Amino acid sequence: MAGLFRTALLTQKLEPRFAKLCIACGSYQQDEQRKSIVASISLEEVTKVYPNGYEAIHGLDLEIADGELMVMVGPSGCGKTTVLRMIAGLEDVSSGLVKIDDQVVNDIAPRDRDIAMVFQSYALYPQMSVAQNIGFALRMKKLPKTEIDRRVREAAAVLGITDWLSRKPAQLSGGQRQRVAMGRAIVREPNVFLMDEPLSNLDAKLRVQMRAEVARVQKRIGVATLYVTHDQTEAMTLGHRVAVMRAGELQQCDVPQSLYDRPKNLFVAGFIGSPSMNLFQARLSDDLTSLSIGNQTVPLPADVFGHRPELRKYPGQTLIVGIRPEDLHAPGSNRVGVDISGVVELVEALGAELLVHFSMDAKLVQSEMSSQANESGEDETDTGQVAVARIEPGYAVRAGDRFTFRVDPQKFEYFDETTEQAIWT
């Protein structure tokens, strides 16, 4: 069997659908050797209302299969940590059901849920040594000392922290503390693994290293895992599936590539991808043969409508068109497509690529995420903002130049201007 395919229900509130999730055989073999418990996490119409009346989560439906690493991503205050804390039992559920392994756990104390959690601050007990920290949960279970010692040493060996077992957390660096926090979680062999932005306190280089470590450990323990982050790169690289949250609502839940290729709405389009998708206000011609982006007209091949028949309902109407920075190519790159041009504002040479920031005579639409990044957000649309293209290095591009990009209209994403929903079908 080339791989184990597991069907996981992607229960989006309005549009439930099915997707296949592939998990490598190796992790499951290890899992079966380790223990036979199979547990999933399921949230059904979960709502969280705080005593002051603020509704943080609105009727969330989500299912995380056994062995799956689900990454929940979204901007600050979107409710992702609240969801995690409700699963952990650290927050009450106002309505709806939280299930672990098909058992409703709404009223079960955190200690009885058989979960392990890695906190953003690591939450290591400062007065205990690394070994005592890792073995704390086992001590609470009243396991024999020799068994605790064996399991602590095993976990330490997996994470490469055997040499630090006698140290106190204050004597460790951020990355080392992060490993200890992971060790404390995995030593319990939990049913469910929860991680609350565990890498956000690390520097960029260490974060990349630890990302791989997290993926390795999760694969090894092979239990349902919810990983919360605001970093979409972390989400895309780690998650078997990614759930995008905004203001307490699930926007889209899908495998990373699908999120990237087919964002369900403007928010997801702006959130997933770095640099963000360029979103322009555009007008479809009455005869559906071209698209006007500012004062530039882009001819549209009939194939575009073949893939998105709904687009035919927008003749002569304004819509929002999204172009990924990597779909804007330098001229002469032997790419099929049409040309659009802009005035270069800034060039960032990253070695392997050039990021060309350019302005166009077109209304650039800012999604909520881009607005937050620019610390504005007062007005969602603004002319004068710059778009970004990611092109191969070696082109002589200078600020102030007028530069022509080659772009394939088939790669455009289209969004309804009013509903901000993608025009897919």
Next chain:
Amino acid sequence: MTSSSGVAVRSKRSRRVRRIATPYLLLLPAVAIYAVFTVYPIYRQFDISFYNWHIFPGASNPFMGWSNYTAIFHDPVIRTAAFNSFLFIVITVPVQMAIGLFAAAVLTDRLPGSMFWRAAVYIPVVTSWVVVSWVFSYLFASQGGVMNAVAGFFSGHTVAIDWTAQTWTANVVIWLLSIWKGVGWSFIIFLAALDGIPKQLLESARIDGAREWHVWRHVVLPSIRGAVTFVTVLLVIGAAQVFTQIFEITKGGPYNSTQSMMTYMYQQAFSNFAFGYAAALASLLAVVLFGLSAAEIRIMRHQDL
């Protein structure tokens, strides 16, 4: 040319002197006040302890050597006073700390009404020792006292216990007053310490399977160890110097049975005018308290609470 270079050298030297002298000049007032009102009295007390010292000007103050100190060990009242002080420490300090910590734990969450209860617990601290001692004297008075009225209500007949005239009941009244008035102080310190514990530590312990007792044993108490040490040391020092409430309620009686080290010291100095003996007592108490505090800090620093 030579003259101008000489002026430059002098100016440079004067700047250097000013730079070095300024911090010392700024410190001088504080150091002077400390020297006059703290260092000198300590020295003088130690000095007086070696004399049969009289407060009257011109009176002779014969040198006594260590005899004031040796007399302490033969004084029967000292044994009672030391025992009472010891009892006062071992009863009031742990009880104040326990109640203070319990109140802090209950009131650490900002629940409705918690501000009122925080204030209620702390208010006794800011009242006058003399006033509340009188209030307690009336509460426990043999005639018309509230406690006797309460006892009478429950027993069904008139009760006229003279609480402050009997050794043990008088001690209990003094302990109750001291605990009631002192709890607020340890409460405030513990409240601040509990507020400083990262919530995630407690949550992590709960997820790790710890019951509330284990959370306290393994996370909360070790996290507030500094505050516990601080409160213990200061309460012990304060309790060893218990004076006002005893002086106001029993004056150390009946028959010196409720004397503490401080009330007895006061009596020796200002009733018996044995200043040398009182100074020797004070010196000895200071040494004992210093040793006790050092031991407490050392033990708590090395103890994994």
